Amino acid sequence: MKTMYYDYKGAKKVNVYKKRMIEKYLSELAWADILEGRLNQGNAHLKHIIEIKPLLPDTIFFTFQFSAAAEKLIEFCVEAEKSPLYEKAVLLLFDLFELRRDAYDRFHNEEEYLATMNQTADYKKLMLDYVVGRRVIDIGPGGGVMLDLIEQYLPDKLPIGIDISSNVIEALERKKQLEGHRWDVIKGDALNLKAYVEPGTIDTVIFSSILHELYSYIPFEGKKFNHDTVAAALQSAFDVLAPGGRIIIRDGIMTEPLAQKRRIRFFQDEAMEWLRRYAKDFEGRTIQYEIVAPNEVMMPVNDAMEFLYTYTWGEEAYVHEVQEQFGYFTPSTFTSFILEKLGPQANIVVSKHFLQDGYTEALRDKISFMDEEGNTVSLPDSTCLIVIEK
Structure with missing residues (x-):
């Protein structure tokens, strides 16, 4: 088996892709199977090898061997770590080893x-x-x-x-x-x-x-x-x-009214390319924007905020943030949804919303946030707190 470690940002990191597959393999293998020399027949892409060397008769060498296809796919996962292809690469690996597709791990940057x-x-x-x-x-x-x-x-x-x-x-x-x-x-x-x-x-x-x-x-x-x-x-x-x-x-949360639009003026030249890339990569819905001036766009307010949540976190978080939709209900539709789905036993005792600390400060040097006429306005509320009692 090739090395269980690889270089990540100059640091030695365990190859958690291989680690996960080995854990699944061992979970399906009994000690009796190992002692009697039986292989795990559940997957053709990983097997264990037991070796006893004549000069060390009291020592058993136990190692694992991945198929060529598995090795290549694991290498692809490593290479895709900073790309929107990353989740697709991981899901291919999950499929190859018959892992649950919803067992989402961030793998290399979990720490x-x-x-x-x-x-x-x-x-x-x-x-x-x-x-x-x-x-x-x-x-x-x-x-x-x-x-x-x-x-x-x-x-x-x-x-x-x-x-x-x-x-x-x-x-x-x-x-x-x-x-x-x-x-x-x-x-x-x-x-x-x-x-x-x-x-x-x-x-x-x-x-x-x-x-x-x-x-x-x-x-x-x-x-x-x-x-x-x-x-x-x-x-x-x-x-x-x-x-x-x-x-x-x-x-x-999303903000109301849904039809409201906001202008964003970017202070950094690469920001427009960020937006184009985000609109192409975001999987939650179609992100709409209209270029109204150099480095300035008009957007539906919720598309603007969804983009800005990712823009705030920066390049390191992009591969994950572009796959997440932070706001999926407005405050009023969220409470209505809860009562509809949970029925009369559910009582909403707290429902409030606010702008999370840090967003305004993080974006101050990156953008100007404006209404349709170009007047500077505050960011809308980003976050809700809801308490349901049974």
């Missing part, structure tokens, strides 16, 4: 992503005011910041993080062991929580900036960017809630 998520503690802390009961589930816990906050500020609670990503779960298990935390994590599917916890036994379920990722990445009945995925996640959470329990949502 950076988790570190970024851990910088969001201030606004996540606001959600603690609405937590009730004892057993609390955090869906998509990222770097564990919400789990840490619950443990620190609500010591009577029992926090549980649930995530579909093996990378996230492994990182959190290491963090728990190294730092001595008492919270737990479970690798699981947010759309089927009752498979991991008993219905009616959870007091609070938190979706902190995660529903838009489920909406964007998880195919529901074969379709991504699907409101039915959001409905399934909310119903899954509602099913495991005890009476009086709560769902707390913090996520992106």
Whole structure:
């Protein structure tokens, strides 16, 4: 087998693509199979090799061999890491090894992503005011910041993080062991929580900036960017809630009225190319823009904001942000959707929205944001906080 490491930004990184495939292979292999020399017949693209050398009779050498096709596809994944082709490359790899296509991992930059998520503690802390009961589930816990906050500020609670990503779960298990935390994590599917916890036994379920990722990445009945995925996640959470329990949502929103337009004047020459590239690559919907002057465009307000969310994060995050739609409901349509899908047992006790701190400052030196007449205006609200009680 070729090396399990490769160079990423000058640092030696484990080849997590190979690591994932080896983990799946071993999960389907029993010790009896190894001792009796039987190979895992489930996939033709990976096999193990056992070797005993005459000069070391008390040592067994155990290694893995990938097929030529698998090696090439893994190399392609490495090369595609900074390209919009990245997700497609990873999904091809998942298909080759028969992994679930919705088990989305960020692979090579998971550590950076988790570190970024851990910088969001201030606004996540606001959600603690609405937590009730004892057993609390955090869906998509990222770097564990919400789990840490619950443990620190609500010591009577029992926090549980649930995530579909093996990378996230492994990182959190290491963090728990190294730092001595008492919270737990479970690798699981947010759309089927009752498979991991008993219905009616959870007091609070938190979706902190995660529903838009489920909406964007998880195919529901074969379709991504699907409101039915959001409905399934909310119903899954509602099913495991005890009476009086709560769902707390913090996520992106679209602004109203939908027909409103905004002008953007770019201060950087490469920004127009950024917009052209984004409009071509974004998978959520067609992004509309009209060039009205050099380095200036007119856009529907929600297309403008969706682009600016990605533009704010910069090139490093582009490959992931271009695949995510942050706003998928306006505030009024979100609350109507919740009540329609969850029925009369659901009571919305909090519904508010705001502009997340940092966007205005991050964009100040990059753009001027204006109304249709060219007057400078504030960015619209980006984020909602909704609390549902059962």
